[in-house]
Amino acid sequence: xxxxxxxxxxxxxxxxxxxxxxxxxxxxxxxxxxxxxxxxxxxxxxxxxxxxxxxxxxxxxxxxxxxxxxxxxxxxxxxxxxxxxxxxxxxxxxxxxxxxxxxxxxxxxxxxxxxxxxxxxxxxxxxxxxxxxxxxxxxxxxxxxxxxxxxxxxxxxxxxxxxxxxxxxxxxxxxxxxxxxxxxxxxxxxxxxxxxxxxxxxxxxxxxxxxxxxxxxxxxxxxxxxxxxxxxxxxxxxxxxxxxxxxxxxxxxxxxxxxxxxxxxxxxxxxxxxxxxxxxxxxxxxxxxxxxxxxxxxxxxxxxxxxxxxxxxxxxxxxxxxxxxxxxxxxxxxxxxxxxxxxxxxxxxxxxxxxxxxxxxxxxxxxxxxxxxxxxxxxxxxxxxxxxxxxxxxxxxxxxxxxxxxxxxxxxxxxxxxx
Numbered sequence: 001x002x003x004x005x006x007x008x009x010x011x012x013x014x015x016x017x018x019x020x021x022x023x024x025x026x027x028x029x030x031x032x033x034x035x036x037x038x039x040x041x042x043x044x045x046x047x048x049x050x051x052x053x054x055x056x057x058x059x060x061x062x063x064x065x066x067x068x069x070x071x072x073x074x075x076x077x078x079x080x081x082x083x084x085x086x087x088x089x090x091x092x093x094x095x096x097x098x099x100x101x102x103x104x105x106x107x108x109x110x111x112x113x114x115x116x117x118x119x120x121x122x123x124x125x126x127x128x129x130x131x132x133x134x135x136x137x138x139x140x141x142x143x144x145x146x147x148x149x150x151x152x153x154x155x156x157x158x159x160x161x162x163x164x165x166x167x168x169x170x171x172x173x174x175x176x177x178x179x180x181x182x183x184x185x186x187x188x189x190x191x192x193x194x195x196x197x198x199x200x201x202x203x204x205x206x207x208x209x210x211x212x213x214x215x216x217x218x219x220x221x222x223x224x225x226x227x228x229x230x231x232x233x234x235x236x237x238x239x240x241x242x243x244x245x246x247x248x249x250x251x252x253x254x255x256x257x258x259x260x261x262x263x264x265x266x267x268x269x270x271x272x273x274x275x276x277x278x279x280x281x282x283x284x285x286x287x288x289x290x291x292x293x294x295x296x297x298x299x300x301x302x303x304x305x306x307x308x309x310x311x312x313x314x315x316x317x318x319x320x321x322x323x324x325x326x327x328x329x330x331x332x333x334x335x336x337x338x339x340x341x342x343x344x345x346x347x348x349x350x351x352x353x354x355x356x357x358x359x360x361x362x363x364x365x366x367x368x369x370x371x372x373x374x375x376x377x378x379x380x381x382x383x384x385x386x387x388x389x390x391x392x393x394x395x396x397x398x399x400x401x402x403x404x405x406x407x408x409x410x411x412x413x414x415x416x417x418x419x
Contacts, residue, residue: 002215006219008042016039029137036124036180049116071127075087084130089126090126111154149163156194165209216262217285225288239300255302297386306354313374328349335359337360350403380399380417387410399416
């Protein structure tokens, strides 16, 4: 089997869904499973619903209606007959969402998040499945929560591989186009869980591993994996081939084309992953597989914005030793700050972190009792794999360098814009 993953940008409107049909006509759809994300910015819109729900905002109903209106317009653009079964199916899913909002008793934010945000994927795959059937491609809609089983760590659930393997290998039909949801799973009580933001790629990797798939293809609005983000760098180049090891390195440092967890199950079974354009599906794109690290061999740039650079130094000029570092990392873990760079000297310790959950102020109050704390907000972390002098100069031009670290293959630079 082949596993295809289509993200939100590829199914953001009726034209996008029609294009998925065109792609399948060109590349084939027998023995294929489609893993599909929520449409467009639906996940963001559902996050607003969650915020309004917890804020007890009068805007709650309006925020739900906006999502309904968006999907209904896509339905009207795809299906001329409003009596088509898809209208009732989508209406039923919105009814389930509204029922949950009216009757939920759990105060657990992460639990509520997963139950609500999951409707994006459930609705998008429902619409896509009905459209493919309407266009003459027979499909099987699969509720991914019956296949991928996880623990109850809502918003970042861990896969129960043994149960998931059994579910997928036994129950995914062959010789038909299967359509399922990315990003989602279910715990032992059948409550919905999510695999972390951008987890749809990971879903594709899970299915590929469990099905011993021929390949995984991630369909995007770019020709493949570039050596730099074209939004930030001119003359970004297409990478034709990346080894698993190199792709995992790039993902670790924050390259957003491939989810960090996606590659590990694929590497175990040497299943190639392709990143291709849904605009030009017959182009070769990028292949991530066993083989040379990079082809062509170029510096690769990764940008992480809105970072926090924290420098800790001992108040009494004593050394910062292993036990101090262990304690500091324990606090980073407790307050959910993701560490992207570390540098230490005898009496100081610097880290560049991502404060996704807004917990730094609380952490700072604890750290300040033992250390002198200096920090810079809204800094940018540049990582250059296979760097050279010219690549480094490109990054630091018109910027203040706050920290620089160099290893054999990688240079990391923390910068702030010059005013």
